[in-house]
Amino acid sequence: MIHLIDKLFINxxxxxxxxxxxxxxxxxxxxxxxxxxxxxxxxxxxxxxxFLRGLIEITNYCKRDCCYCGIRASNSSAQRYRxxxxxxxxxxxxxxxxxxxxFVLQGGEDAYFTDEKLIKIISSIKSKCPEAAVTLSLGExxxxxxxxxxxxxxxxxxxxxxxxxxSLYESIHPNMSFENRIECLKNIKKVGLQVGAGFLxxxxxxxxxxxxxxxxxxxxLEPHMxxxxxxxxxxxxxxxxxxxxxxxxxxxLLAIIRLLLPNxxxxxxxxxxxxxxxxxxxxxxxxxxxxxxxxSPFECRxxxxxxxxxxxxxxxxxxEKKKIETKIKEAGFEPVLSRGDNITWKRI
Ligand code: SAM
Numbered sequence: 445m446i447h448l449i450d451k452l453f454i455n456x457x458x459x460x461x462x463x464x465x466x467x468x469x470x471x472x473x474x475x476x477x478x479x480x481x482x483x484x485x486x487x488x489x490x491x492x493x494x495f496l497r498g499l500i501e502i503t504n505y506c507k508r509d510c511c512y513c514g515i516r517a518s519n520s521s522a523q524r525y526r527x528x529x530x531x532x533x534x535x536x537x538x539x540x541x542x543x544x545x546x547f548v549l550q551g552g553e554d555a556y557f558t559d560e561k562l563i564k565i566i567s568s569i570k571s572k573c574p575e576a577a578v579t580l581s582l583g584e585x586x587x588x589x590x591x592x593x594x595x596x597x598x599x600x601x602x603x604x605x606x607x608x609x610x611s612l613y614e615s616i617h618p619n620m621s622f623e624n625r626i627e628c629l630k631n632i633k634k635v636g637l638q639v640g641a642g643f644l645x646x647x648x649x650x651x652x653x654x655x656x657x658x659x660x661x662x663x664x665l666e667p668h669m670x671x672x673x674x675x676x677x678x679x680x681x682x683x684x685x686x687x688x689x690x691x692x693x694x695x696x697l698l699a700i701i702r703l704l705l706p707n708x709x710x711x712x713x714x715x716x717x718x719x720x721x722x723x724x725x726x727x728x729x730x731x732x733x734x735x736x737x738x739x740s741p742f743e744c745r746x747x748x749x750x751x752x753x754x755x756x757x758x759x760x761x762x763x764e765k766k767k768i769e770t771k772i773k774e775a776g777f778e779p780v781l782s783r784g785d786n787i788t789w790k791r792i
Pocket of ligand 1: 512513514515550551552553581582583584602603604606643644673674675676677678715750751
């Protein structure tokens, strides 16, 4: 096993069979070694920095019906909201004044936010918050829309593939096309945006073979960012009684991804912090190097309830930022507010 981990560390690649062997047979001491190699790798690529990105949840309207998600269209208990253009801009300006230089605008697939509106929002952010990076995470769009958003100044786009096993994907995404999801990711990359893919851990019936499909898919796509996190059941969804993912597996997979893709930007997600209060600090040691504090207006945070137990902090953003920075420092890392682009990316 140590030989296999060394091979992954040196070549940043393993075969499907080797990855399955690794996942099926990893002991606790092997895992410690894996994590130490992931740590060594992140020191080589990004040093001991952890990038802070301001997250703004702009809408919880969604036309999709993903079986795990609390803002799915069929959840009639969800209290819907969408921020106005002014509210989005104000949230960015507040974040900019605190030092944030990346804003992540995330939301359900909401037809209200047309390309035209988004282009206007991106331009206003770019003029009021010069040099700040804009990341979008608003679901599936056409190649021409992604291109228009990139041309308007958007820098990055997050679209998790959720699972790279077509049958599993289709079982939890009614009326959605696996092929289209993958096509979108390729298009995002093709138009010049930094692309973020990623998957859920602990989905019902998910096996190590499925996880290996995810790892191989990521290695082939070579995204600039990878967001992985535990699936956490939400009480108003069809998957409410499922078990969900665990912190131990999530952290092991973060380490493997850091070794497969040494240059990747890898968030320690809120979902991980939700199921394990020290999960994000453990994630940094395993290769994660991004964290996304919430800058959304307080009134809407509770409504963006993707899963149960999500922490709805009403701590003022400046204080929250200080707390997060302290935790990062205590874990032995350096919080950084710069744009934090992937080191291989340049606007073309
Ligand atoms: N609509 C956009 C999209 O499809 O990419 C972005 C918003 S979506 C709510 C953001 C992410 O939340 C999804 O990619 C999914 O992985 C995650 N998510 C949704 N429900 C979740 C749950 N119950 N547990 C953990 N993560 C969840």
